[in-house]
Amino acid sequence: MWNPVLGLIRYSIPEELQLGSFVGDIAEDLDLDVKQLSIRSFRIVSRPRKQYLDVNLDTGILLVKDRIDREEICGLSLSCVLSLDGLLQNPLKLYPIAVEIVDVNDNAPIFTKRQFRIEISELSTPGSRFPLESAYDSDIGTNAVQTYELHPNNYFILDVRSGEEKMPVLVLQSSLDRETESSHSLTLIAKDGGVPVRSGVSQISIIVKDANDNAPVFPESEYGVNIFENLATGTQVIILNAADLDDGPNGEIIYSLGSHTSITARELFGIDSKTGEIRVIGKLDYEANKVFEITVQAVDRGSEAMSGHCVVFVNIIDVNDNPPEVTLTSLSTAVSEDAPIGTLVALFRATDKDSGRYGQVQCQISNKLPFKLDSSLENYYGILVQNPLDRENTSLYDVSITCSDAGNPPLISEKTVRVDVSDINDNAPRFTQSSYTANVMENNAIGASIFSITAFDPDVGLNALLKYCILETQVHNVPINTYISIDSETGVLFAQRTFDYEELKNFLFQAQVVDSGSPSLASNVSVKVIILDQNDNVPVIVQPKAEFGATAIETISRLVEPGSLIAKVSATDADVGQNAQLSYSIFQSSNHNLFTISPDTGEIWTIRHIENKDANKQSLMIVVKDNGTPSLSATITIILSVIGSDTETFSSASDLAEEPVFTHDLSFSLVIALGAISIIFLVILIFLAVMVRKNRNASIRQQCSLMACCCLESRHSLNGLQKASQELQIPPNYVEVFGGDPLSQRFRYETCSTLQSTKRDFTPSRPSRSSTDKYYFQNMSIRKEGTTKINSENQSIPLNNEVRHLQ
Numbered sequence: 001m002w003n004p005v006l007g008l009i010r011y012s013i014p015e016e017l018q019l020g021s022f023v024g025d026i027a028e029d030l031d032l033d034v035k036q037l038s039i040r041s042f043r044i045v046s047r048p049r050k051q052y053l054d055v056n057l058d059t060g061i062l063l064v065k066d067r068i069d070r071e072e073i074c075g076l077s078l079s080c081v082l083s084l085d086g087l088l089q090n091p092l093k094l095y096p097i098a099v100e101i102v103d104v105n106d107n108a109p110i111f112t113k114r115q116f117r118i119e120i121s122e123l124s125t126p127g128s129r130f131p132l133e134s135a136y137d138s139d140i141g142t143n144a145v146q147t148y149e150l151h152p153n154n155y156f157i158l159d160v161r162s163g164e165e166k167m168p169v170l171v172l173q174s175s176l177d178r179e180t181e182s183s184h185s186l187t188l189i190a191k192d193g194g195v196p197v198r199s200g201v202s203q204i205s206i207i208v209k210d211a212n213d214n215a216p217v218f219p220e221s222e223y224g225v226n227i228f229e230n231l232a233t234g235t236q237v238i239i240l241n242a243a244d245l246d247d248g249p250n251g252e253i254i255y256s257l258g259s260h261t262s263i264t265a266r267e268l269f270g271i272d273s274k275t276g277e278i279r280v281i282g283k284l285d286y287e288a289n290k291v292f293e294i295t296v297q298a299v300d301r302g303s304e305a306m307s308g309h310c311v312v313f314v315n316i317i318d319v320n321d322n323p324p325e326v327t328l329t330s331l332s333t334a335v336s337e338d339a340p341i342g343t344l345v346a347l348f349r350a351t352d353k354d355s356g357r358y359g360q361v362q363c364q365i366s367n368k369l370p371f372k373l374d375s376s377l378e379n380y381y382g383i384l385v386q387n388p389l390d391r392e393n394t395s396l397y398d399v400s401i402t403c404s405d406a407g408n409p410p411l412i413s414e415k416t417v418r419v420d421v422s423d424i425n426d427n428a429p430r431f432t433q434s435s436y437t438a439n440v441m442e443n444n445a446i447g448a449s450i451f452s453i454t455a456f457d458p459d460v461g462l463n464a465l466l467k468y469c470i471l472e473t474q475v476h477n478v479p480i481n482t483y484i485s486i487d488s489e490t491g492v493l494f495a496q497r498t499f500d501y502e503e504l505k506n507f508l509f510q511a512q513v514v515d516s517g518s519p520s521l522a523s524n525v526s527v528k529v530i531i532l533d534q535n536d537n538v539p540v541i542v543q544p545k546a547e548f549g550a551t552a553i554e555t556i557s558r559l560v561e562p563g564s565l566i567a568k569v570s571a572t573d574a575d576v577g578q579n580a581q582l583s584y585s586i587f588q589s590s591n592h593n594l595f596t597i598s599p600d601t602g603e604i605w606t607i608r609h610i611e612n613k614d615a616n617k618q619s620l621m622i623v624v625k626d627n628g629t630p631s632l633s634a635t636i637t638i639i640l641s642v643i644g645s646d647t648e649t650f651s652s653a654s655d656l657a658e659e660p661v662f663t664h665d666l667s668f669s670l671v672i673a674l675g676a677i678s679i680i681f682l683v684i685l686i687f688l689a690v691m692v693r694k695n696r697n698a699s700i701r702q703q704c705s706l707m708a709c710c711c712l713e714s715r716h717s718l719n720g721l722q723k724a725s726q727e728l729q730i731p732p733n734y735v736e737v738f739g740g741d742p743l744s745q746r747f748r749y750e751t752c753s754t755l756q757s758t759k760r761d762f763t764p765s766r767p768s769r770s771s772t773d774k775y776y777f778q779n780m781s782i783r784k785e786g787t788t789k790i791n792s793e794n795q796s797i798p799l800n801n802e803v804r805h806l807q
Helices: 034-039 070-074 263-268 648-658 664-694 696-710 772-778
Strands: 008-014 022-025 043-046 053-056 061-064 081-088 093-102 115-121 129-131 145-150 156-161 167-172 183-192 199-209 222-228 236-239 253-257 269-271 277-280 291-300 307-317 325-331 344-351 361-364 371-374 380-385 396-405 412-422 435-441 449-452 466-470 484-486 492-495 506-515 522-532 540-543 551-557 565-568 570-572 582-589 595-597 603-606 617-626 633-643 747-751 758-762 784-791 796-803
Touching: 008 022, 043 053, 053 081, 070 093, 145 156, 145 167, 156 183, 167 183, 222 236, 236 307, 253 269, 263 269, 263 291, 269 291, 325 412, 344 361, 344 396, 344 412, 380 396, 435 449, 449 522, 466 484, 540 633, 551 565, 565 633, 582 595, 595 617
Parallel strands: 008 093, 115 199, 222 307, 435 522, 551 633
Antiparallel strands: 022 061, 043 081, 053 061, 081 093, 129 167, 145 183, 156 167, 183 199, 236 277, 253 291, 269 277, 291 307, 325 344, 344 380, 361 396, 371 380, 396 412, 449 492, 466 506, 484 492, 506 522, 540 570, 565 603, 582 617, 595 603, 617 633, 747 758, 784 796
């Protein structure tokens, strides 16, 4: 029944009830709805003992689960109570339950021996007392041994000594006479007080002996000894010393444990038969037995042996020899990482078998864990969530519980509780890079894998199952899915069309990864696809313009000097980078030592003079190659038409240019003439400077008039070979006889006549200037200008000669 004062439920049942027997209606006694028992996971928790009782959650009835033997559970203890705990969860509540086990008379008294032999001297006087062996009954109270009876006889009566244990004593009523009757047979009956009464019988054989009239005597009839439970085997407990006034064998004493000494005491203690020393022979345990009653008998060696008896009470003192016991009573299979603070993770009970302060237990766990201990329930501890959990940081905790008693030194017990943290979808998937760049070679195959993006999610299970997709967008007004697709499982990108670098160089789109959690989380990333150029475009020759298929016609003068630019081939390539780097070469030539070409610029130069024996038409096949792999090329054939081969004017000029030797007189005259011309030129410059200051416009007109008169044409470009073949050797001190700069885009060959002027123009491509120009500008001070008139019968040809001497 429920005891509101004590705060517990107490039931009383007899032992040896059948399995399933009714004990009590626990639902009614706790004032609980029967349905709440299952919902709140009600259960019976036994304190460290076997589970004898259980509860039917459907009816709320407390039932017998296992055989209950009071003698096995409590031994000879007068009170036998099973201490249980009724445990309710959500919220957690504990109900202490006490079940008293009532003894029934299921055991009859028994004697350790069914027959005893006692020798009594015939000199024993009436009234002599002889202790007999007590019967043993496992029951207690009235069901234990209550009385002893002796069958009637002429010499002995029975006296029962009262106390905690009734002890039968045989009392001599009449004097014995061995010669008359040497032995007697008695029947001793032990009876308990149960209903029905149970009894045990033992036969006593009395042997009458001749006189040994002094029995051994102990100084005291009772002794008390206190010893610690941790005494080692062989340790002395007490030495008993009985005295016998007889001499000789009648005075020699032999010690032994009396018949009233329990079997347990005989297993733990032994006595030396000669010295009377009692020693420990077994392992003592305070928690099993706190006190022992040892009866000792001293018998002399007389022909008619006499004996003396005493009782030794051995009190066991508790020591701290039992570590705390930790019993786990409740454990959650897994704790969600979003569990609120204070959530119960596990419940355990900590007890200690020792007594007093040795039985006081304190438990703790590491303060580095996100859990704490709640000790608000007596002897129970709850492991509660103290700090927020994060499965991605720690998915498993091994909570080490350390319990210690108050001994010195304390004894410690440890138990590890494993706590699994279950996942929630609290992490969005993340890409391995903040953005991706995919390089794709043009002319790719449709459906080919071109790139892959990767994301990860620190969650687990469905929360980490990822799906990839491409967000809707347009590239050049066309949906992105016509350009590229993605494998939703792996993140591999596939081309949906063949890319052309010349049409599309790059495009940008957004990819998304979504997990399978509820609700799902997603992340986006930018992916830039760069189309790489492939050498798939042939160089295109844009200059000179082909007139007949792949043939162009150009005109040059036979008087052109070595190192003169006569033409330029220009080409373009739609590719980029190395694929668009072009090089020029002469693949085939009608005269292999007459022309060369710059491999970088495509400029064609003369290597030597064009001689009369050279053909009037020269053919050059020019090859233009790019730097791709494999290389692509284009060709053009240039037909060079040579003019002016037999005219007198050009022959005289050629003879003049090719004259290798000058006489001494002619050289001296030239020096004088050049000096005079220089003086005149200097005077003219001074005059012009003065005129400029007075009248700039007049000065300009005079300067133009003078320049027109002299038929001068100023050039500021490099004369000679630019970017020609390295094999070309320019002879020192060569003379350019024709007017104009051979590096300019146009070469002019002019003839002035009093009757008629004839003008020829040769126009190749303009080359780029090089650093060589600076060298020639620095030597402008040695330039000599003059006008020479060559008269013939029909015409006069003025030539502007520009003479340079290269040292």
